[in-house]
Amino acid sequence: MIEPILTGLLVGSIHSGTPLLYATLSEVVGERAGIVNLGLEGVMLVGAVVGFATTALTGNAVLGVLAAALAGGLFNLFFGFLVITRRANQLASGLAMMFCGVGLSALLGVSFVGSKIKGLDEVGIPVLSDIPLAGPMFFNYDILVYLAGPIAVLVYWVLFFTRWGLSLRAVGENPTAAFAAGKNPHLRQYQALFLAGIMGGIAGAHLSIALAKTWQEWMTAGRGFIAVALVIFSKWHPLRAIFGSLLFGGAIALQLQMQAWGVPISPFLLDMLPYLLSLGVLAVWGGARRLAAPGSLGRVFQGTE
Amino acid sequence: MRRERGAWVRPLGILASLILVLNFGFPEAAPAQAKLKVGVLHIGSMTDGGYNQAHAEGIAVMKKNLPEVEVIEVENVPETADSERVMESMIKQGAKLIVAASFGYLDPTLRVAKKYPDVKFVHPAGYKRAPNLTTYWASTPEAFYLMGIAAGTTTKTNKMGFVCALPVSFFLANVNALHLGARSVNPKVETRIVFTGTFLDPGKEATATNALLDQGSDVMGMIVDSPITVVQTAEKRGAYSVGYHYLGVQKFAPKGWIGGVAFTWGGLYTRFAKQVMDGTWMSENILGSLASDMITLAPFGPAVSPEAIKMVNDVKKSFLDGKKEVFAGPIKDNKGAERVKAGEHWSTDNLGKMDWLAEGIIGQTK
Numbered sequence: 041m042i043e044p045i046l047t048g049l050l051v052g053s054i055h056s057g058t059p060l061l062y063a064t065l066s067e068v069v070g071e072r073a074g075i076v077n078l079g080l081e082g083v084m085l086v087g088a089v090v091g092f093a094t095t096a097l098t099g100n101a102v103l104g105v106l107a108a109a110l111a112g113g114l115f116n117l118f119f120g121f122l123v124i125t126r127r128a129n130q131l132a133s134g135l136a137m138m139f140c141g142v143g144l145s146a147l148l149g150v151s152f153v154g155s156k157i158k159g160l161d162e163v164g165i166p167v168l169s170d171i172p173l174a175g176p177m178f179f180n181y182d183i184l185v186y187l188a189g190p191i192a193v194l195v196y197w198v199l200f201f202t203r204w205g206l207s208l209r210a211v212g213e214n215p216t217a218a219f220a221a222g223k224n225p226h227l228r229q230y231q232a233l234f235l236a237g238i239m240g241g242i243a244g245a246h247l248s249i250a251l252a253k254t255w256q257e258w259m260t261a262g263r264g265f266i267a268v269a270l271v272i273f274s275k276w277h278p279l280r281a282i283f284g285s286l287l288f289g290g291a292i293a294l295q296l297q298m299q300a301w302g303v304p305i306s307p308f309l310l311d312m313l314p315y316l317l318s319l320g321v322l323a324v325w326g327g328a329r330r331l332a333a334p335g336s337l338g339r340v341f342q343g344t345e
Numbered sequence: 346m347r348r349e350r351g352a353w354v355r356p357l358g359i360l361a362s363l364i365l366v367l368n369f370g371f372p373e374a375a376p377a378q379a380k381l382k383v384g385v386l387h388i389g390s391m392t393d394g395g396y397n398q399a400h401a402e403g404i405a406v407m408k409k410n411l412p413e414v415e416v417i418e419v420e421n422v423p424e425t426a427d428s429e430r431v432m433e434s435m436i437k438q439g440a441k442l443i444v445a446a447s448f449g450y451l452d453p454t455l456r457v458a459k460k461y462p463d464v465k466f467v468h469p470a471g472y473k474r475a476p477n478l479t480t481y482w483a484s485t486p487e488a489f490y491l492m493g494i495a496a497g498t499t500t501k502t503n504k505m506g507f508v509c510a511l512p513v514s515f516f517l518a519n520v521n522a523l524h525l526g527a528r529s530v531n532p533k534v535e536t537r538i539v540f541t542g543t544f545l546d547p548g549k550e551a552t553a554t555n556a557l558l559d560q561g562s563d564v565m566g567m568i569v570d571s572p573i574t575v576v577q578t579a580e581k582r583g584a585y586s587v588g589y590h591y592l593g594v595q596k597f598a599p600k601g602w603i604g605g606v607a608f609t610w611g612g613l614y615t616r617f618a619k620q621v622m623d624g625t626w627m628s629e630n631i632l633g634s635l636a637s638d639m640i641t642l643a644p645f646g647p648a649v650s651p652e653a654i655k656m657v658n659d660v661k662k663s664f665l666d667g668k669k670e671v672f673a674g675p676i677k678d679n680k681g682a683e684r685v686k687a688g689e690h691w692s693t694d695n696l697g698k699m700d701w702l703a704e705g706i707i708g709q710t711k
Binding site for chain 1: 378387390392393394398482506512537538539540541542543545546547548549550551552553555556557559560570571573574577578591593594596705708709710
């Protein structure tokens with residue numbers, strides 16, 4: 041009796057957590073380079089619609105994911121043009137990009153509403169997926185789920201163990217010092233935003249191609265903003281982002297599962313569960329957030345003369 | 346670092362003036378003298394594959410039926426004072442009939458209607474009227490009851506699942522109707538309901554559907570903006586589904602499709618426009634039923650047996666003949682309290698007060 045409940049809960053958590061993880065990683069990379077991107081929701085939507093449209097037109101979901109990644113990256117480069125080259129305020133530009141993404145994705149998606157795609161299906165890992173209990177729990181997902189964890193580790197490695205990652209973080213901490221050390225802060229920030237856009241696009245594509253297999257206007261339903269909060273929650277760390285997204289995705293899955301079990305608690309109260317849980321964890325685990333935030337986060341690098 | 350400000354601003358200025366010219370500079374190519382201008386306000390996108398699309402398609406049918414009518418259609422109009430401004434701008438452009446196609450436009454519409462007594466207004470599901478404001482809606486529980494009969498005979502696990510946006514009385518009525526219909530042919534049926542708290546979140550709808558399927562449900566129903574996600578998720582896991590809002594969803598469930606309930610407003614909108622043109626329009630409260638052209642039942646899927654279809658048609662006939670009521674007593678709610686006494690029934694006018702779930706439905710309404 042407990043087995044299907046546990047399996048359902050775990051599978052649900054991983055499914056809801058995956059787009060959140062990609063989105064959180066996207067924001068982590070951008071913020072490590074000193075750029076707050078409130079337009080993440082827009083990036084996800086553009087990724088979702090481009091991925092869905094490409095899959096619908098070509099019938100190839102992998103191509104859809106790649107197109108979504110590219111579209112997310114390019115969309116973020118435009119944001120980069122505003123906040124890096126044009127030195128516009130990051131928060132205002134981000135919000136503008138969010139609405140721009142909502143509108144652009146709606147426009148691109150008009151003829152794809154109600155389209156049917158095959159999408160990314162679950163791929164059971166041979167042998168492993170036949171293990172009782174653990175098989176359906178861990179080894180029967182679509183490829184974007186399998187890749188999410190390794191990509192988080194990869195982002196961690198790139199940020200903390202490569203020269204490129206070091207200079208990216210240096211730009212985020214103190215662009216003037218990074219400039220003095222011979223780095224090009226603007227170039228790094230563009231690169232960071234492109235990489236962030238790729239992951240934001242994939243986050244949206246996971247929703248539209250794998251999880252729901254449909255395109256609807258504003259289908260991300262606020263996940264982009266939840267991811268911005270999850271970055272703070274995970275203290276700008278890619279590996280903690282795995283924990284944060286799983287916890288939040290798990291809380292969403294748990295409240296829906298609890299309703300399906302027939303737990304006699306108000307659905308309104310259960311709907312608050314993910315946020316209550318986040319508040320609880322922050323209260324217990326809070327700590328010195330300021331130390332973790334990149335030093336020049338949100339500040340515009342004005343050049344050095 | 347000094348920058349040429351002009352170099353950046355100038356192209357923008359040119360672009361802006363180009364847009365202005367394109368929008369307003371040239372006269373409209375539309376027919377010189379339309380007989381009637383109709384203004385339509387949508388709360389969401391006309392291509393949402395659900396509620397708004399049903400209204401937009403109704404308007405499209407009207408345009409096809411009456412080519413002499415010109416339509417001004419605006420999407421994504423918030424249910425605030427903004428909607429009043431949109432309506433007034435439509436009236437200034439010559440609109441004589443306003444379709445305010447969302448529940449929340451009711452009070453703004455009343456205010457604008459008072460200001461422009463010679464313009465006619467129509468509003469879906471409103472509970473207040475004015476001399477120049479008609480309200481209209483179609484009652485769906487009968488249709489859901491019929492779908493319940495088909496679902497109750499088709500289910501193998503005797504468990505149904507329902508994904509619902511919010512515990513609103515009209516939605517609860519539909520869920521109760523589906524469940525009672527299923528129980529009328531299969532007393533063992535139990536229904537589990539999950540509220541997602543939002544009309545549009547396909548990711549959450551997929552997770553909710555999976556949660557219900559995990560509990561053994563093999564028939565899925567839904568009341569959210571777009572039925573596609575729930576239907577598709579059910580189909581993938583070999584379950585059946587009953588659709589809502591949008592007839593086109595059938596193609597997402599070639600195997601598991603049972604049937605569906607959809608709104609078709611085209612006939613009604615055509616009548617409204619005709620009445621305004623020939624001066625016979627009057628303020629009324631229209632409540633369509635199964636007998637009207639406002640509700641359409643989607644064709645049954647291959648999973649439904651011929652006997653079940655016959656049963657559905659028999660009950661449909663007794664609904665149409667007025668011999669049967671959906672909420673005929675005795676009905677208990679899922680907490681054991683008697684809600685409808687034997688020999689009585691919960692009338693359609695009272696649907697707005699239905700705040701309970703029938704016996705055998707597992708779920709909480711508040």
